[in-house]
Amino acid sequence: MHGVIVSNFKRYLDEFIGTDAWGEVIAGAGLEGKTYLPVALYPDEEMEALLKAAEGATGLRRDDLLADFGEWVMGPLIDMYQAMIPPGWDAMTFLVNMQQIHERILRLKDPAARAPNILVHKRGEDTLEIHYYSHRNMAAMILGAVKGVAAYFNETASLLGSEAGEGGEQRFVFHLEANPAQACEVG
Numbered sequence: 001m002h003g004v005i006v007s008n009f010k011r012y013l014d015e016f017i018g019t020d021a022w023g024e025v026i027a028g029a030g031l032e033g034k035t036y037l038p039v040a041l042y043p044d045e046e047m048e049a050l051l052k053a054a055e056g057a058t059g060l061r062r063d064d065l066l067a068d069f070g071e072w073v074m075g076p077l078i079d080m081y082q083a084m085i086p087p088g089w090d091a092m093t094f095l096v097n098m099q100q101i102h103e104r105i106l107r108l109k110d111p112a113a114r115a116p117n118i119l120v121h122k123r124g125e126d127t128l129e130i131h132y133y134s135h136r137n138m139a140a141m142i143l144g145a146v147k148g149v150a151a152y153f154n155e156t157a158s159l160l161g162s163e164a165g166e167g168g169e170q171r172f173v174f175h176l177e178a179n180p181a182q183a184c185e186v187g
Helices: 005-017 021-028 045-057 064-082 091-094 096-108 140-152
Strands: 117-123 127-133 155-164 169-178
Touching: 005 021, 005 045, 005 064, 021 045, 045 064, 064 140, 091 096, 091 117, 091 127, 091 140, 091 169, 096 117, 127 140, 140 155, 140 169
Parallel strands: none
Antiparallel strands: 117 127, 127 169, 155 169
């Protein structure tokens, strides 16, 4: 798991639950004394333990927690990696190119690391179909991430449908719509 995800998960919990939440989550996960650096990679099992402990601390189910975190984290991640995003992109363009951006970022940290496979296809002018394949079982994060990307680009994303496939696949269909006051520009 990317350290940038884990360290942002801490920031997310600090912001929404309070700065004492992280200590409770770390203790509940059995990871006392562990520090997470944004530039490092960590075992997936540690993120799972943190999620399980965060369920108890927040009262949210795992998938709801992942979706909420996914929406929250996209702004900080896009800001952090903005140099990799060409000027003039909108949410649709970003999402269609998300897998390539994710793989480039991951290769900078560890050429052997594997990113989840996120295939995004444009289905009409304002509709996307996303296929998420991963052994990590974090597809719920896609629900929030798409909404977070849309919000970053001053757009709205609405889930039209989803279905689970075999082998960890999840399929989502989203409708994207520009908000009336198009004020946000990347670049």
